Amino acid sequence: MHSGRSGQSDQALADLRRAAELEPWNGVGWANLGRVEQATGELEASIVSLRRAVELRPNLAAAWFWLARSLARSGRPEEALAAGLRSLAVEPTYTAAYQFVVLQLRELGRSEEADRYLEHGLRWATEPDSLRAVAAAHRPTDEQ
Numbered sequence: 020m021h022s023g024r025s026g027q028s029d030q031a032l033a034d035l036r037r038a039a040e041l042e043p044w045n046g047v048g049w050a051n052l053g054r055v056e057q058a059t060g061e062l063e064a065s066i067v068s069l070r071r072a073v074e075l076r077p078n079l080a081a082a083w084f085w086l087a088r089s090l091a092r093s094g095r096p097e098e099a100l101a102a103g104l105r106s107l108a109v110e111p112t113y114t115a116a117y118q119f120v121v122l123q124l125r126e127l128g129r130s131e132e133a134d135r136y137l138e139h140g141l142r143w144a145t146e147p148d149s150l151r152a153v154a155a156a157h158r159p160t161d162e163q
Contacts, residue, residue: 028059039068046076050085057089065089073105080110087119096127107136114146118153125159 035052042048053068069086072079083106091099100123106116117140124133137154141147 028055031055032059032061044075046072046074046079046082049075050079050082053082053089054085057085057092062089062093066093073102078109080106080113080116083109084113084116084119087116087123091119091123096123099123100127112143112145114140114144114150117144117150121150121154122157125157130159 032052032055035048035055038045038048039052049068049072053065053072056062056065056068066086066089069082069089072082073086076082083102087099087102087106090096090102100120103116103120103123106113107120110116117136121133121137121140124130124136137150140150144150
């Protein structure tokens, strides 16, 4: 049966797992492992690795963001939102985190809060036009 992964991604996972074993204190290494696990659909493994990353490096905004995405894809929207918000707390100009938080809040039915984050992001995000475009593309149908 085909796993849907290439031999190259299997090798990357093996290398990153070995690196995590050799350097268990390396938060960036755990974050990279979690990102590749996420990309290959290993969401639970990704969550474990990314939680380890943010435990070791709590100011690593990208790890919080990737954790948020894995949690959302695993059907844990409130935990995902909390991780997305933490990503913004660490890096208040992180456009992708604003996009995630706005969309997650909308999915949770918290439109007013989503609008507040959108307005804040349009002022502070490094790529406000990208944030505006994503928010517009995912606007609830009753607002279009």
